[in-house]
Amino acid sequence: MPTTQQLQDFAQQVRRDIVRMVHAVKSGHPGGSLGCNEFLTVLYQEVMEYSTEFDMDGKNEDLFFLSNGHISPVFYSVLARSGFFPVEELATFRLLNTRLQGHPTTHDKLPGVRMASGSLGQGMSNAIGAAEAKKLNGDDKLVYSLHGDGELQEGQIWEAAMYAAGKNIDNYIATIDYNGQQIDGSTNDVLPMGDLKAKFEAFGWTVLDVEKGNDIDSIKAGLAEAKALTGKGKPVCVLLHTEMGNGIDFMMYTHAWHGKPPSDEQLAEALRQNPETLGDY
Ligand SMILES: Cc1ncc(C[n+]2csc(CCOP(=O)(O)OP(=O)(O)O)c2C)c(N)n1
Numbered sequence: 001m002p003t004t005q006q007l008q009d010f011a012q013q014v015r016r017d018i019v020r021m022v023h024a025v026k027s028g029h030p031g032g033s034l035g036c037n038e039f040l041t042v043l044y045q046e047v048m049e050y051s052t053e054f055d056m057d058g059k060n061e062d063l064f065f066l067s068n069g070h071i072s073p074v075f076y077s078v079l080a081r082s083g084f085f086p087v088e089e090l091a092t093f094r095l096l097n098t099r100l101q102g103h104p105t106t107h108d109k110l111p112g113v114r115m116a117s118g119s120l121g122q123g124m125s126n127a128i129g130a131a132e133a134k135k136l137n138g139d140d141k142l143v144y145s146l147h148g149d150g151e152l153q154e155g156q157i158w159e160a161a162m163y164a165a166g167k168n169i170d171n172y173i174a175t176i177d178y179n180g181q182q183i184d185g186s187t188n189d190v191l192p193m194g195d196l197k198a199k200f201e202a203f204g205w206t207v208l209d210v211e212k213g214n215d216i217d218s219i220k221a222g223l224a225e226a227k228a229l230t231g232k233g234k235p236v237c238v239l240l241h242t243e244m245g246n247g248i249d250f251m252m253y254t255h256a257w258h259g260k261p262p263s264d265e266q267l268a269e270a271l272r273q274n275p276e277t278l279g280d281y
């Protein structure tokens with residue numbers, strides 16, 4: 001098992017990758033990527049059991065589905081640094097004909113990508129399908145997914161939530177990036193969603209909060225708790241309280257960096273705040 005320090009170092013390198021990728025092509029989504037960095041780091045570096053010899057069936061492996069596909073920079077960096085493809089390929093982010101499209105696709109065959117996402121609201125349905133297939137196949141590994149909180153405004157999410165509970169999909173952990181922000185402002189300004197815990201519970205889920213969603217040890221503990229709650233007849237939802245733009249001071253506490261690249265000067269400052277740990281691509 002990696003130490004907390006090793007996971008922090010990993011996340012710091014991922015932070016550099018995110019801003020460098022988005023800066024290089026002057027497009028992409030750094031804010032949500034930075035907010036979900038520690039979660040994906042812990043998930044891929046400690047929690048999930050998987051093979052980097054990727055195949056779509058993923059039998060006897062834990063599976064992850066990214067539903068908020070706009071945070072592709074963090075997903076690609078974590079996949080590359082977990083051994084799915086060469087880290088040098090991060091330099092092709094958003095270029096023509098790259099496997100690292102702005103929003104993940106499957107036809108480009110990037111190892112680790114299990115569904116095309118970007119059109120919000122679909123990943124829970126995919127993940128539930130995979131979890132149900134695992135049950136039918138007698139495969140006892142788990143399925144994980146990640147969703148934005150603004151994404152929960154999509155109706156398909158709630159159809160899927162109803163299905164998962166109704167069909168006792170209890171080998172599934174859906175995490176919500178609960179940053180309180182979305183593309184145009186705070187979720188409360190755009191469309192207040194009320195008490196998300198009560199809503200998921202009303203749909204028949206077990207829900208737990210991780211209050212420090214950017215803290216490695218809190219995420220570890222939260223995911224261990226979530227894992228212990230699987231196999232009990234209900235799907236599990238983790239409300240991960242995160243900070244958009246985490247780790248780069250001028251990108252935090254605002255939705256402004258949802259989908260905006262840093263300038264040359266801003267990149268330099270972001271990198272100064274996050275020295276290299278594992279080596280830049
Ligand atoms: C179906 C659909 N509608 C609208 C969009 C445009 N869109 C992209 S990201 C986003 C905000 C989503 O908010 P959230 O899930 O909270 O992501 P965050 O801004 O926190 O990263 C929107 C509306 C989309 N990608 N798909």
Ligand SMILES: [Mg+2]
Binds near residue numbers: 149150177178179
């Ligand atoms: Mg959000």
